[in-house]
Amino acid sequence: MASQSMEVVAKALEQQMLQSVRIVEEQLDAEMNKLDRLDEDELEQLKERRLESLRKAQKQKQEWISQGHGDYREIPSEKDFFAEVKDSKNVICHFYRDSTFRSKIFDKHLAILAKKHLETKFIKLNVEKAPFLTERLRIKVLPTLALVKDGKTKDYVVGFTDLGNTDEFPTEMLEWRLGCSEIINYSGNIMEPPTVGKKPGSKFTKVEKKTIRGKAHDSDSESDED
Structure with missing residues (x-):
């Protein structure tokens, strides 16, 4: 049967x-x-x-390309920041300090993504050259990425908290996190972070689409006061 x-x-x-x-x-x-x-x-x-x-x-x-997209580059001062975000709809600005070694990790990944996502401008700014802007955006932890859409700061990536709390996160993880904020055109599944390079013990956080402008930031990364 x-x-x-x-x-x-x-x-x-x-x-x-x-x-x-x-x-x-x-x-x-x-x-x-x-x-x-x-x-x-x-x-x-x-x-x-x-x-x-x-x-x-x-x-x-x-x-x-004429607006400076396609390359990851440093801008000299906070005055230049306002001109850069005025020219482009989507801007990612990496706030760093020379003594913050984790900024170099962001540099590596952002340089790759800048060439891939021409729709977004990728820049970096030394906080020591931008005291007014750093205070205005309430940047307390370094490194921090400010995600600026239509001239307004809509979101932040503070340290590596949203990237698995590890220095060895893959570029795909940062790309996914930026896609969650719609600052880049992300073609993957926004509901789940990529698992490429995921290590035991790493914690990956789903990120809700929300504006957190002006929110104070907590992170286990290096503090700007260090």
């Missing part, structure tokens, strides 16, 4: 698979027939729309 039951289930599964294949084939046939029915003028219109889309994408890319 058991073997007969298994045979019935196997046949049912086979029928479902065949039905799925037929549906896919019918959809493909419908698309092919639709293309076959297009005349030369319609095909030319499709081609032109595609070319126009590519032209717009290239124009946008060139505009970003």
